[in-house]
Amino acid sequence: MMLEAQNIHGYYGKSHVLQGVTLSVRDGETVTLLGRNGAGKSTTLKSIAGVVTPQQGSVKFKGIEVAKMQPHKIAARGICFVPEHRGIFKLLSVEENLRLGARKQSPWQLTDIYRIFPRLKERRTNGGGQLSGGEQQMLAIGRALMNHPRLLMLDEPVEGLAPVIVEEIVTQLKLIREAGVAILLVEQNLEVCTQLADRHYIIEQGRIVYEASNDVFIADDSVKDRYLGVGVV
Template sequence: MSIALQVENLNTFYGKSHILQGIGLEVREGEIVALLGRNGAGKSTTLKSVCGALRPAQGAIRFRGKDIAGWPAFRAAQEGLLLVPEDRGIFGLLTVEENLRISQRKGSPWSLKDIYRMFPRLEERRRNNGGQLSGGEQQMLSIARALLNHPRLLMLDEPVEGLAPVIVDEIVNQVLEIKQRGIPILIVEQNLAVCAKIADRNYIIELGKIAYHADAVTFANDDEARDRYLGVKAD
């Protein structure tokens, strides 16, 4: 399986604070990789550093064979490396359909028809303004916009945080369908039950460094690691 994204020795600062201290990870074509860790460990900073929203001080970022370290976010997005941020970033005064149409890139394999089939709630609310949507609907809209922008790798930052269980199940199914369409995914998520359903491999960040890496089966059976790094004890 070829490697879609490879990150080596990534170091990022906020001012004088050294947040990422040599992060290394990879995402292979056709898989979902979960990035786990306690609050403040550096998960979101990793995603932002990879896509160019933050400029890393050091490290290599190779995306589909190209060295993109230091690229601005718009250029990384043009290559198909897309981040769905935790704050969702939708336009509240535009309708759902307007949010979608302004995101559609020429040549994208995803059409508005595809989006409405995958996200029927968005079709039902296509004439509603983005600010009128529930949190779960806003999250779906944010993911849908990224799809219309022709992603070759999708990064999701806490996509189910604070959402009702029925909405979480919908988004899990939608993420799995995106994977089936051939798009690799790097996801930051605190919900271990969600990760167990979707992730092929798991990385854990602790204090700005990768402290643990395992495939899904190994991680599911590693009670000690979950307790040590995440504070989650086995039942």
Template sequence: MILKVDEIHSYYGKSHILQGVSVSVSEGEVVTLLGRNGAGKTTTLKSIVGVVRPHQGKVVFQGDNVVGLPAYQIASRGVCLVPEHRGIFKLLTVEENLTMAARRDSAWGLKDVYKIFPRLQERRKNGGGQLSGGEQQMLAIGRALMTHPKVMMLDEPVEGLAPVIVDEIVAQLKLIKATGMSIILVEQNLEVCTQLADRHYIIEQGRVVYAASNAEFLADDGAKDRYLGVNIVA
């Protein structure tokens, strides 16, 4: 088990957002956090990486409880969050965005990122602000890889993107998964989730209300209707 979140409670001011969330991720596993808007999915990611400090509970990464550490120290240990807003530097080139994040000990270099994201190599001299939404998402993921993550967390990576770009990013994430990367994915597109994930958690009102393997989740129409208000065709 590379990451175990144990009964964390997190707040925004006096608002009790996470009310005892527990999730875990094994080496090389892809896990999704599902749920309606406002359920606490993004807050869970922020709590893991230290942007939000849990008031109770543990976040155990590679055997150490990292709750209370500054976010930059948690990131330096190998927990990386790719936020929903992507956070790329629009005035820097693609290559500058990537190289500024590079770590000497990283298993990922420019060639590795360009192999998975050939569009980035084509656009390497372009400014980040000149990229399409899909290309900016690829850049955000590529930049995360340059930091040598052991667990990569993605918040809504395909939101608002055209279906052809979604398919491209899913294919790229499958390549990253094949390297043995552990991934936590927050995503509303259930088809994307079921293509990538080994296991799923559903969060509702700050609590985990459902956990299942991908096969179990695909077969459980009742859970999809009850907790997500949707159904998918496999």
């Protein structure tokens, strides 16, 4: 098993946000974490990445406990987190942003990133602040890949992007998945989720309330309506 999170409890101050989250990601698997706003999706990713320290529970990555490790040490083990705000350095060029995440042992080097994301190659001398939202998302994913991820965690990667850009990013994520990188995805766009994922979890009020394979999830309209409020389409 690549990732095993067991009974994670997380707090923001006195607010008990995660109330015993348990989930797993196998080698090479793409898993989504779904739920309404405020359910605890982003906090779960942050807890796995060490940005929020779990107050209780276990996070094992490739069999090693990482729950109390500092974020940079967790990242060095191969958990790469692309947050919702993307974390682009706006005054640095695209190429400088990419090189910040580079590791010599990574199978993903600059030429690989430019092959997957040709837009970044076209804009490699532009400042991060000059990029569109979609291009910034590509840059954030590309930088994470250069950091040699075994598990890539993405928080709302296509939120607010034009449909044509969403389609482009989904295509690129499929290439990353095919290369064997495990992905844990938080995303509101269900069409994107069902195109990419092997399994789905739903979180509600800090607890996992549903788990299913992609085929079962696609067929279960009542679950989408009950927990995600999307209705039957």
